[in-house]
Amino acid sequence: MPDSLTLNKITAQRGMSISEATRRVADLGWTPSYVQEAMTFPTDYKIKKTPRDPMKQVLRSYFPMQEEKDNRVYGALDAALRGDMFRNVQPRWVEWMKLFLAIIPFPEISAARSMAMVGRLAPGEELRTGFAMQMVDEFRHSTIQMNLKKWYMENYIDPAGFDITEAAFGKCYASTIGRQFAEGFVTGDAITAANVYLTVVAETAFTNTLFVAMPSEAARNGDYALPTVFLSVQSDESRHVGNGHSLLMSLINDPDNHLLLERDLKYAFWQNHAIVDAAIGTFVEYGTTDRDKNKESYAELWHRWIYEDYYRTYMLPLEKYGIKIHHDDVAAAWDRIVKSNYVHLTAQFFSVGWPVNFWRIEAQTEKDFEWFEHKYPGWYAQFGNYWKWYEKLSHKGETNVLFNADTGYVYPHRCWSCMVPCLIRADFTYDTVEGKVYTYCSEQCRWTHKVAFAAEYEGRATPAMGRFSGRREWEECYHGWDLADAITDLGFVRPDGKTLVPQPHLHFDDSKMWTLDDVRGHTLGSPLTNFRALTPEQREAAAIEYRKGFTINPIH
Amino acid sequence: MSATQQPPEQKSGAAGSAQFSGSDSRKFNYFEPKGRKASHYEDMTVDVQPDPKRYLLQDWIISFADGTPTYDESWTKAQSSNWHQFRAVDQEWERTHYQRQSTIVGMITNVIENGRRAGAPKRFDKAWVKVLSDHLGAYKHAEFGLGTATMQAQRYGYTQMINNAILTNSSYKLRFSQDVTLYLGEIALDIEGIDLDAGKTHWLEDPIWQGTRHAIEAIMGASDFLEQYFATNIVFEPLVGELFRSGFIMQMAASQNDFMTPSVVSAAEGDYERNLANAVELFSMLALDQKFGEQNRKLFVSWMDKHGALAVQAAHQMQPIWSLPRVKVAQFADALELAKNRVRAIAAEIGFDARSTLDH
Ligand SMILES: [Fe+2]
Ligand SMILES: [Fe+2]
Numbered sequence: 001m002p003d004s005l006t007l008n009k010i011t012a013q014r015g016m017s018i019s020e021a022t023r024r025v026a027d028l029g030w031t032p033s034y035v036q037e038a039m040t041f042p043t044d045y046k047i048k049k050t051p052r053d054p055m056k057q058v059l060r061s062y063f064p065m066q067e068e069k070d071n072r073v074y075g076a077l078d079a080a081l082r083g084d085m086f087r088n089v090q091p092r093w094v095e096w097m098k099l100f101l102a103i104i105p106f107p108e109i110s111a112a113r114s115m116a117m118v119g120r121l122a123p124g125e126e127l128r129t130g131f132a133m134q135m136v137d138e139f140r141h142s143t144i145q146m147n148l149k150k151w152y153m154e155n156y157i158d159p160a161g162f163d164i165t166e167a168a169f170g171k172c173y174a175s176t177i178g179r180q181f182a183e184g185f186v187t188g189d190a191i192t193a194a195n196v197y198l199t200v201v202a203e204t205a206f207t208n209t210l211f212v213a214m215p216s217e218a219a220r221n222g223d224y225a226l227p228t229v230f231l232s233v234q235s236d237e238s239r240h241v242g243n244g245h246s247l248l249m250s251l252i253n254d255p256d257n258h259l260l261l262e263r264d265l266k267y268a269f270w271q272n273h274a275i276v277d278a279a280i281g282t283f284v285e286y287g288t289t290d291r292d293k294n295k296e297s298y299a300e301l302w303h304r305w306i307y308e309d310y311y312r313t314y315m316l317p318l319e320k321y322g323i324k325i326h327h328d329d330v331a332a333a334w335d336r337i338v339k340s341n342y343v344h345l346t347a348q349f350f351s352v353g354w355p356v357n358f359w360r361i362e363a364q365t366e367k368d369f370e371w372f373e374h375k376y377p378g379w380y381a382q383f384g385n386y387w388k389w390y391e392k393l394s395h396k397g398e399t400n401v402l403f404n405a406d407t408g409y410v411y412p413h414r415c416w417s418c419m420v421p422c423l424i425r426a427d428f429t430y431d432t433v434e435g436k437v438y439t440y441c442s443e444q445c446r447w448t449h450k451v452a453f454a455a456e457y458e459g460r461a462t463p464a465m466g467r468f469s470g471r472r473e474w475e476e477c478y479h480g481w482d483l484a485d486a487i488t489d490l491g492f493v494r495p496d497g498k499t500l501v502p503q504p505h506l507h508f509d510d511s512k513m514w515t516l517d518d519v520r521g522h523t524l525g526s527p528l529t530n531f532r533a534l535t536p537e538q539r540e541a542a543a544i545e546y547r548k549g550f551t552i553n554p555i556h
Numbered sequence: 557m558s559a560t561q562q563p564p565e566q567k568s569g570a571a572g573s574a575q576f577s578g579s580d581s582r583k584f585n586y587f588e589p590k591g592r593k594a595s596h597y598e599d600m601t602v603d604v605q606p607d608p609k610r611y612l613l614q615d616w617i618i619s620f621a622d623g624t625p626t627y628d629e630s631w632t633k634a635q636s637s638n639w640h641q642f643r644a645v646d647q648e649w650e651r652t653h654y655q656r657q658s659t660i661v662g663m664i665t666n667v668i669e670n671g672r673r674a675g676a677p678k679r680f681d682k683a684w685v686k687v688l689s690d691h692l693g694a695y696k697h698a699e700f701g702l703g704t705a706t707m708q709a710q711r712y713g714y715t716q717m718i719n720n721a722i723l724t725n726s727s728y729k730l731r732f733s734q735d736v737t738l739y740l741g742e743i744a745l746d747i748e749g750i751d752l753d754a755g756k757t758h759w760l761e762d763p764i765w766q767g768t769r770h771a772i773e774a775i776m777g778a779s780d781f782l783e784q785y786f787a788t789n790i791v792f793e794p795l796v797g798e799l800f801r802s803g804f805i806m807q808m809a810a811s812q813n814d815f816m817t818p819s820v821v822s823a824a825e826g827d828y829e830r831n832l833a834n835a836v837e838l839f840s841m842l843a844l845d846q847k848f849g850e851q852n853r854k855l856f857v858s859w860m861d862k863h864g865a866l867a868v869q870a871a872h873q874m875q876p877i878w879s880l881p882r883v884k885v886a887q888f889a890d891a892l893e894l895a896k897n898r899v900r901a902i903a904a905e906i907g908f909d910a911r912s913t914l915d916h
């Protein structure tokens with residue numbers, strides 16, 4: 001049948017054009033005259049009320065589009081079960097999902113909350129409508145990820161760790177690192193938080209590693225569910241990136257904003273790097289069993305997405321507005337990944353700390369060693385012995401690797417800023433802020449705490465800027481505790497009241513699984529508490545010693 | 557390099573392929589379900605927003621400049637012995653939300669398409685067409701105002717359950733304000749002389765609408781998020797929103813030869829039933845609180861006084877609209893009395909006294 005005779009053409013009636021529809025919808029707002037909106041979330045930025053032109057969409061087309069995406073996701077989950085996905089899934093991979101999926105729903109819903117903050121500041125109602133859709137998207141992301149996690153819990157061989165997920169999120173040292181991300185979206189200066197940190201950096205740059213690198217690796221490990229959910233999540237991000245860019249463009253022409261924008265781009269880029277690369281780098285490189293030498297390593301992915309796509313095509317063009325771009329930080333982040341082994345040191349740290357995790361980490365094996373050495377020349381010399389030690393000490397009855405003095409591992413300080421430990425020893429630094437000593441993984445993180453999160457910046461008052469707070473050094477919470485008591489307090493014990501949720505192996509067999517009795521008798525300590533107790537001279541000497549690093553002892 | 561480890565003997569990663577401690581622990585076990593078993597909504601929602609009083613070991617780790625943490629109970633004057641007790645009656649999580657919203661926009665789209673195909677808008681009474689463009693056109697801004705007020709409010713609640721209920725409320729209000737906008741734009745394609753800018757002009761300038769605009773701006777401008785949520789659902793919706801939607805549009809339209817508008821507007825009544833159920837659940841929980849119930853009830857009376865006075869004034873200022881249609885089948889006084897009765901019933905359900913606002 002020729003096109004001209006289709007039913008659609010016969011009955012189609014004239015409708016509103018999409019640009020007319022979005023123009024009408026944008027005209028719903030007005031400037032209040034009886035009661036002013038309270039400026040509840042302050043910012044030190046000046047926002048020009050010049051409407052920009054973000055993506056054109058109205059809720060009438062948005063909701064059916066999203067429902068259709070959902071139908072595909074839930075259809076794929078059903079299909080995965082019918083296809084017996086879990087029979088072939090790699091437990092090494094799914095175990096890391098206990099950590100990843102414990103963290104991510106809270107940053108997602110925080111992004112929804114942050115839309116309240118930018119919604120009020122939005123220059124023009126079209127952009128406010130964009131933020132409203134993003135709010136509902138982020139509600140989608142948070143709950144669709146909770147659903148995925150429940151689905152793993154119901155169908156994966158070892159549900160322990162999924163069953164305590166949100167409680168574990170509140171207590172685990174690793175999930176706190178992710179919480180820094182989420183709280184950063186909603187607390188402090190509204191533009192710093194909800195525009196620069198969330199959208200201009202996290203969503204624009206780092207969701208690619210989160211929501212594209214992770215799914216590829218999941219699929220290589222027999223997990224077809226995570227790609228379905230996360231690629232669907234990622235498909236919403238281009239709208240968010242567009243929203244964020246529109247708001248950025250309404251700030252950037254005012255030279256008064258440049259100083260703050262430079263501060264926030266620096267802070268946000270470095271902290272996103274420190275947090276996301278630590279976590280996602282570890283999941284992708286150490287959570288996989290696929291050692292195909294033709295696939296891209298995390299470093300290669302980073303170069304493509306962060307360096308080429310983000311730095312070169314998004315950040316550099318900002319220079320033409322007169323913004324100073326922190327080229328040296330981008331280079332430093334790249335060096336941390338390829339020269340200083342940032343990801344490998346993080347994976348090592350996570351595995352050293354296995355008794356206080358709520359997921360299992362198995363040892364890396366010969367096949368893994370070859371791949372790492374191929375992708376990261378020199379890896380074996382630095383990490384080979386460590387993973388052999390880890391395997392040896394994974395057997396019940398050994399002294400756990402965290403407290404085993406034979407390995408030569410030195411437990412690290414924690415960074416007060418990004419909350420990842422100070423793993424690149426040579427970069428360790430410390431400083432005094434409001435009379436107290438703090439430790440940092442890097443100069444950039446020291447600057448973030450002391451200089452950026454403060455009441456003034458380069459002589460300019462910044463009354464809206466947030467502050468770091470809380471018990472940011474996790475170890476301090478259990479300073480002086482017996483390891484077994486700490487694990488009990490964390491709630492990382494299985495329903496029998498003695499077997500640990502975390503295990504340093506993938507044996508699904510009670511006779512091989514560690515219990516509280518296997519880890520009792522070791523006392524946890526806070527490196528920062530001890531560091532603060534030193535005299536200034538002793539402290540400097542300790543720092544010099546720390547920067548020298550450590551060597552893992554040979555294993556026979 | 558030498559081989560260091562045999563691969564584990566386990567072959568399948570599927571549930572049930574091995575028995576060991578914890579291998580059958582397949583339920584989220586960190587919260588108390590409201591019913592005998594946790595609902596899917598609870599599993600998706602509870603404890604995602606953490607709390608130092610529950611599991612947040614390291615406390616909130618960023619604060620505002622004055623030391624206020626990321627979430628703070630002082631963001632409303634209402635107090636609770638346990639904010640985590642609240643569950644949304646409509647049990648929404650993303651999937652149910654998109655399904656419902658999508659069904660509504662599908663229904664509205666069909667009504668408009670079929671109605672236009674049948675030439676229905678051309679048969680609307682002429683005086684009624686002007687009522688729609690001037691006054692339904694003005695009213696859509698009130699809906700938008702409630703949508704932006706609740707979008708703001710969803711940042712502040714102390715639990716995920718409270719904030720998500722306010723978030724879906726915002727989504728419903730914003731959708732409906734757009735539904736009406738697009739509906740008017742589409743019937744304008746079929747009817748000569750509809751002025752699509754008239755609604756906003758009436759909203760900003762017509763004395764009939766200034767009370768309503770004042771009431772809406774008072775909700776948008778309130779800095780207590782629960783006051784915003786209360787004023788939206790317990791005060792404005794029944795006294796002004798339903799009064800206009802049900803007491804005027806739905807009652808009058810058929811007699812003006814208009815069978816389309818009631819279908820479009822009825823969606824808002826369905827939305828409100830759900831938002832109201834959620835709000836009543838939350839405010840009655842607070843009114844019944846062992847420790848803070850008394851002061852919460854006083855607080856609700858003060859919110860009712862403040863926003864109720866504005867809403868009653870708004871309602872009275874709308875009265876002339878009832879005499880605009882050529883065929884008059886509904887009386888303002890009857891509609892207002894129904895609206896007041898509705899508020900009395902809602903207040904009774906929550907457990908506070910609304911008489912000081914309504915009975916004079
Ligand atoms: Fe998201
Ligand atoms: Fe997003």
Ligand SMILES: [Zn+2]
Pocket residue numbers: 274415416417418419420440441442445
């Ligand atoms: Zn750091």
